Amino acid sequence: MTDVPPLRIAPVSDADRDALSALLIETVAANGSVGFMHPLPIADADAFWSQALASAQRGERVILGAWRGDRLVGTGTLVVAMAPSQPHRAELTKVMTAESARGSGVGAALIAALEQVARGHDKSLLTLDAAVIEGATVFYRRLGYRSAGDIPDYAYKPLGGLGATRVFWKSLDASGGARVASPRDEDERWMRRALELAERAVIEDDEIPVGAIVVSPDGQVIGEGWNRNIAEHDPSAHAEIVAMRRAGQALGNHRLVGCTLYVTLEPCAMCAMAMIHARVARVVHGASDPKTGAAGSVFDLLADPRHNHRVEVTGGVLADEAGTRLTNYFRGKRGKPPL
Numbered sequence: 001m002t003d004v005p006p007l008r009i010a011p012v013s014d015a016d017r018d019a020l021s022a023l024l025i026e027t028v029a030a031n032g033s034v035g036f037m038h039p040l041p042i043a044d045a046d047a048f049w050s051q052a053l054a055s056a057q058r059g060e061r062v063i064l065g066a067w068r069g070d071r072l073v074g075t076g077t078l079v080v081a082m083a084p085s086q087p088h089r090a091e092l093t094k095v096m097t098a099e100s101a102r103g104s105g106v107g108a109a110l111i112a113a114l115e116q117v118a119r120g121h122d123k124s125l126l127t128l129d130a131a132v133i134e135g136a137t138v139f140y141r142r143l144g145y146r147s148a149g150d151i152p153d154y155a156y157k158p159l160g161g162l163g164a165t166r167v168f169w170k171s172l173d174a175s176g177g178a179r180v181a182s183p184r185d186e187d188e189r190w191m192r193r194a195l196e197l198a199e200r201a202v203i204e205d206d207e208i209p210v211g212a213i214v215v216s217p218d219g220q221v222i223g224e225g226w227n228r229n230i231a232e233h234d235p236s237a238h239a240e241i242v243a244m245r246r247a248g249q250a251l252g253n254h255r256l257v258g259c260t261l262y263v264t265l266e267p268c269a270m271c272a273m274a275m276i277h278a279r280v281a282r283v284v285h286g287a288s289d290p291k292t293g294a295a296g297s298v299f300d301l302l303a304d305p306r307h308n309h310r311v312e313v314t315g316g317v318l319a320d321e322a323g324t325r326l327t328n329y330f331r332g333k334r335g336k337p338p339l
């Protein structure tokens, strides 16, 4: 894969219209929810982009393209012209990646670039809606977006049938931008440590495999924990609580200011509130928990604007590994072989 040309992201121009139309038609044919039905005639695709490009000319929107070599492999639009009551808001829309370039970071790179454009327009709130499909939520959460909820039967999918839409938002001002592009490699490195602790929960205590670590602002692990409910006869001994207790002892402070907490499973409501109390700066979690998750899956406690402390949340880091460990643990309990 060394001969793959580097990704180049820049605003599109009228000369790109044919390539944009081809990408739109391809996306619609693959049942991508971007406002159109399949089959999308070329004339309709061209008409859409002609209008969109004219709107960009008027400064109402910014349309970015992503190229590898001469090939357009993705696009995304930021609508910056909003109602007079929402000068601080911009809307992300028509984010598409060519089938051939999926899984190579094009979408994330486009969104990061669109966020930079938004900052340049003094925007502090980004919103978007996306069809509720597998992977989309993990993708946006990982980029720091929070879910405001689902609207059932929102739109027809290109190939037919009504589908739900999930509304996402992201505040750009809370972290000043420097931290928004999360250091993904760094996150994965720490998450591996947390996954090792999850393993110890099973091996040492036969507990549900969830592991957590607290990392100080200068990059030191100051607390580790894994689930100890059964061993400690303690309903509150979740991995995050155990790790935060140790971190508090290590710092001699009940506030973990500036710290990042890594946990292999989306935190529950109890742990989320403890993180708010502790003034944790950032929470990075692995697998989502559709039953009790409080970082967006069931409750969105960490992001609730009524708290006077804001926690930055990144989800879906090494989620598959964390999820597989959990699945295999429960399969083992039922006498089934691991996946």
Ligand SMILES: [Zn+2]
Residues within 6 Å of the ligand: 238, 239, 240, 267, 268, 269, 270, 271, 272
């Ligand atoms: Zn918990």
